[in-house]
Amino acid sequence: MNTERTPQELTSYLRTLEAALADAPAEARAEILADVRAHADDALEQGRPLTEVLEALGPADEVSEQYRRELGLAGEPGRPGSFGSGIAQDPASLREAVADRGARLLHFASVAVAVVTGAFVAFLLPAFAVHSMSTGSGSTGSGSTGFGSSTEPVDMGTRIQTLFDQLGAGAILLALLPALLALLPLVLPRSLRQPVAIANAVVVSLLALISGFTVGLFYVPLAVLMWAAVVVPWRVLHGLDLATSLLWRIFGGVLVCAPGLLLVSGLITGTIVFSWGTLALVLVSVVLGVLFALGWRPVYAVIALLGMTAMVLGMVDLGLLTLAVWWVGGAWLAIGLSAVATLRPRRGAVAP
Amino acid sequence: MHCNTCITRYGECMDAGRERIATNLRKGVLEYCVLAMLSRREMYGLELANELVERGLTASEGSLYPLLARMREAGAVETRWEASGEGRPRRYYAITDGGRSQLRLFAGVWAGLAAQVDQLLGTGDAGGRAVPEIEPEMKAEDQG
Numbered sequence: 001m002n003t004e005r006t007p008q009e010l011t012s013y014l015r016t017l018e019a020a021l022a023d024a025p026a027e028a029r030a031e032i033l034a035d036v037r038a039h040a041d042d043a044l045e046q047g048r049p050l051t052e053v054l055e056a057l058g059p060a061d062e063v064s065e066q067y068r069r070e071l072g073l074a075g076e077p078g079r080p081g082s083f084g085s086g087i088a089q090d091p092a093s094l095r096e097a098v099a100d101r102g103a104r105l106l107h108f109a110s111v112a113v114a115v116v117t118g119a120f121v122a123f124l125l126p127a128f129a130v131h132s133m134s135t136g137s138g139s140t141g142s143g144s145t146g147f148g149s150s151t152e153p154v155d156m157g158t159r160i161q162t163l164f165d166q167l168g169a170g171a172i173l174l175a176l177l178p179a180l181l182a183l184l185p186l187v188l189p190r191s192l193r194q195p196v197a198i199a200n201a202v203v204v205s206l207l208a209l210i211s212g213f214t215v216g217l218f219y220v221p222l223a224v225l226m227w228a229a230v231v232v233p234w235r236v237l238h239g240l241d242l243a244t245s246l247l248w249r250i251f252g253g254v255l256v257c258a259p260g261l262l263l264v265s266g267l268i269t270g271t272i273v274f275s276w277g278t279l280a281l282v283l284v285s286v287v288l289g290v291l292f293a294l295g296w297r298p299v300y301a302v303i304a305l306l307g308m309t310a311m312v313l314g315m316v317d318l319g320l321l322t323l324a325v326w327w328v329g330g331a332w333l334a335i336g337l338s339a340v341a342t343l344r345p346r347r348g349a350v351a352p
Numbered sequence: 353m354h355c356n357t358c359i360t361r362y363g364e365c366m367d368a369g370r371e372r373i374a375t376n377l378r379k380g381v382l383e384y385c386v387l388a389m390l391s392r393r394e395m396y397g398l399e400l401a402n403e404l405v406e407r408g409l410t411a412s413e414g415s416l417y418p419l420l421a422r423m424r425e426a427g428a429v430e431t432r433w434e435a436s437g438e439g440r441p442r443r444y445y446a447i448t449d450g451g452r453s454q455l456r457l458f459a460g461v462w463a464g465l466a467a468q469v470d471q472l473l474g475t476g477d478a479g480g481r482a483v484p485e486i487e488p489e490m491k492a493e494d495q496g
Contacts, residue, residue, distance in 0.1 A: 028421065031424075032417065032418075034443065035417045035421070038396070038397055039397045039401060039417065041440070042396070042397070042398035042442075043398055046398075056412070056414070057412070057413050057414035058414035058415070063415075063417070063418065066418040066419075067418040069418070070418040070419060071418070071421055071425065
């Protein structure tokens with residue numbers, strides 16, 4: 001028997017087997033093919049006809065299926081029963097329920113942040129543009145307190161000119177507009193939710209960008225939150241689960257750490273003077289980031305709450321760092337809520 | 353006259369039924385039969401396949417190799433290449449210590465199981481008529 005030349009049928013049998021096991025580890029696949037080939041060669045040597053040998057082996061796809069079962073490889077696509085796949089996929093209905101709940105959570109948060117941002121911008125914040133103009137001309141528009149315009153816009157007790165002072169009722173309208181937009185995804189039919197949410201995110205992002213040198217920068221957290229309301233439910237629908245996705249947790253953890261890391265780099269380069277408060281901030285942000293990456297569920301809500309607190313503090317205590325505090329707070333709020341929005345209901349509980 | 357359950361002629365139905373029972377039973381013991389054969393001496397693939405088929409322990413030679421692959425992964429058997437006289441080298445399968453202890457465990461379980469089943473079927477000490485008992489039932493089903 002000539003074993004140098006492999007019969008055509010055997011070659012194609014082995015090729016089918018190899019293709020069906022394409023995703024098996026290369027070493028295991030090589031051993032499988034060597035085994036089957038040796039079996040066929042030996043049988044041919046004993047004088048058995050090739051067709052009988054291949055028939056006794058069984059169809060190549062059945063043999064490969066048995067290999068998959070025995071070696072714990074995942075079932076081939078389209079075949080029922082996958083073996084050895086570690087985590088059971090969520091049923092689509094659960095993913096839908098989680099995505100829906102997450103979307104509503106993030107949209108509610110968007111409304112709240114939009115209202116707060118509007119109030120902040122209209123009533124509390126010095127009107128940047130107007131202020132710089134008036135300091136430029138050296139006189140104030142209102143001058144109601146007698147102090148006039150000072151180069152220190154945040155001096156306590158100074159009558160600060162706000163957008164409301166400037167524009168009156170128009171300011172309220174301006175302030176409420178993003179809030180109304182944010183409300184739309186919650187009140188419109190569900191089929192319109194995602195397109196409207198995307199439109200909102202784009203509009204608010206543009207607003208933040210166009211008026212970036214005046215009040216726009218304060219709308220950045222709202223824009224981020226609105227993007228989160230678009231992206232997070234969509235990813236959840238496609239299988240994102242923080243409990244099993246280490247990569248996303250690390251990504252989120254790094255984002256949570258970022259303010260702390262910035263402070264560290266500031267300390268190193270000397271732009272920030274060391275204080276125990278700074279050190280505490282660094283430690284808190286790093287601990288929160290690490291806990292986030294480790295997937296400790298309660299920390300998500302804690303980060304969101306701390307973010308909200310930071311935003312409120314930034315509002316109340318106007319100062320040089322107001323914008324930075326506002327942004328960090330907004331980022332933590334968006335990250336924390338996004339993480340909460342991906343959470344599956346605990347075992348036994350059913351999502352509404 | 354056709355079987356209601358498997359849509360084959362009566363005789364074939366009996367064969368199919370017998371084959372199904374045999375397939376199900378063999379599934380669980382094939383691995384240990386391989387270990388038992390290897391505990392006597394090292395063997396290469398075709399040798400194992402031939403003996404298993406001769407003994408009626410497997411219907412498909414193709415299912416032997418996936419099984420061997422798993423047993424190898426589990427450490428019950430190991431392989432080595434050996435030049436076989438004149439031709440190309442052969443891959444021999446040998447039982448490991450782990451495989452031997454598995455085989456001992458199986459032997460104990462099998463002895464108990466076989467004794468119980470024999471006793472229930474009445475082919476053991478009591479002697480009896482349990483096996484033919486099953487057939488009239490199938491015939492009745494066949495007619496109904």
